[in-house]
Amino acid sequence: MPYELYYWPEIQGRGELVRLALEEAGADYVDVARLPDGEGGGVSALMAFFDRTDIARPPFAAPFLKDGVVVIGQTAAILLHLGDRLGLAPPEPTGRLWVHQILLTVLDLVGEVHDTHHPLGGHLYYEDQKAEALRRAEDFRTQRIGKFIRWFETILERSEPAGPYLLGEAVTYADLALFQVVEGLAYAYPLSFSAALAEAPRVAALRRATAERARIKAYLASERRIPFNEQGIFRHYPELDSA
Amino acid sequence: MPYELYYWPEIQGRGELVRLALEEAGADYVDVARLPDGEGGGVSALMAFFDRTDIARPPFAAPFLKDGVVVIGQTAAILLHLGDRLGLAPPEPTGRLWVHQILLTVLDLVGEVHDTHHPLGGHLYYEDQKAEALRRAEDFRTQRIGKFIRWFETILERSEPAGPYLLGEAVTYADLALFQVVEGLAYAYPLSFSAALAEAPRVAALRRATAERARIKAYLASERRIPFNEQGIFRHYPELDSA
The missing domain is CATH 3.40.30.10 (Glutaredoxin)
Incomplete structure (x- = not known):
């Protein structure tokens, strides 16, 4: 089934x-x-x-x-x-929990991205909370993106065996989630995120390796992959971004 | 150790x-x-x-x-x-996952409570985002508290065996988390939360049962339990609450 x-x-x-x-x-x-x-x-x-x-x-x-x-x-x-x-998580309990911990941190970042365009809540349109979004996005760009990306870079740097994925050669659902949030930030915050990513070569390498996986590559090229758009979590509002 | x-x-x-x-x-x-x-x-x-x-x-x-x-x-x-x-989760995988799912939903609620007093982010004091907090808290009071509490009431209502806890007689970490968020909402939003809780008798019963557990009761009465205060997540700002 x-x-x-x-x-x-x-x-x-x-x-x-x-x-x-x-x-x-x-x-x-x-x-x-x-x-x-x-x-x-x-x-x-x-x-x-x-x-x-x-x-x-x-x-x-x-x-x-x-x-x-x-x-x-x-x-x-x-x-x-x-x-x-x-088979997207190790069976061994400590590694399984570590993958879950990373995923939860990716989800925290996803939640913060959402809040940049909806700081007052989901009941109002973006246009009705734009002034507040400008303030929230500034905090996100200057204080939060870098903090998250540096953590991802650090855990990749300390991983044994070394990359390209978080646990080495085997891909996990946390790698796929990190790939997705990197794609999303590159779409939504191209100016501020490119600076953060430039200092995180291992995160960038994980992104490239994931995009080249046969099934992921086929999926991304298919109609099943919904394009990023301004109804989703990762929205490109140029006024919220800044180099 | x-x-x-x-x-x-x-x-x-x-x-x-x-x-x-x-x-x-x-x-x-x-x-x-x-x-x-x-x-x-x-x-x-x-x-x-x-x-x-x-x-x-x-x-x-x-x-x-x-x-x-x-x-x-x-x-x-x-x-x-x-x-x-x-021993605060069932060993059986489906029940274990259900307890985790409930806990994650409690944590979503905790995050939304935090955002009511810090809608623009953690880098600013409450006093510097008070106008925005008033708007965010209104959404939280009118749209979100009831939705969460009704869901908790529903899952308690549908649970077999029936209460007082989420899985019946045995307490889990999800029960303790739900107890904590109920205590926190009663502290932070006494006016609006009391209306929601009045329509959720099973949630109220779970709260009472948890508070009466011997070790929890001793803990709550001890100095180890930090009182609620206005540096935490659950803050009582009367201007954010409303009957």
């Missing part, structure tokens, strides 16, 4: 971390809300799920994954589950 | 979710930064850790836990680790 991923069909968002894991593993999966409405897809399929009263353990929000009868919400929990099943 | 918890000594914060787990289990632990400086404690001990270059897998931020030679950052990863070791 294929995995069923439920996520917003128009954006990469947090769901992209799950898509990348499924794609890298060549897993059989359905991206439910990207199917036509007539085939049980669309946003309506996603929303209808939240109205169901027969799910003992309902998710709080998207993304969530159906694996047979098990429904799993929270990106980090989905990847913990898939990491074991798809 | 005792567990060593590293977290800011003046606040409950995210570290409190770890403290509660250690306390409930009666674990042998040291809250390092709460020791006097002369005994290797204080904020300086915490900060010095981040400067160490001999840690192969350094944490990005506090809290982090030392368990022998293993260092674990990220609250959720720490609790995943401790849940197994302290």
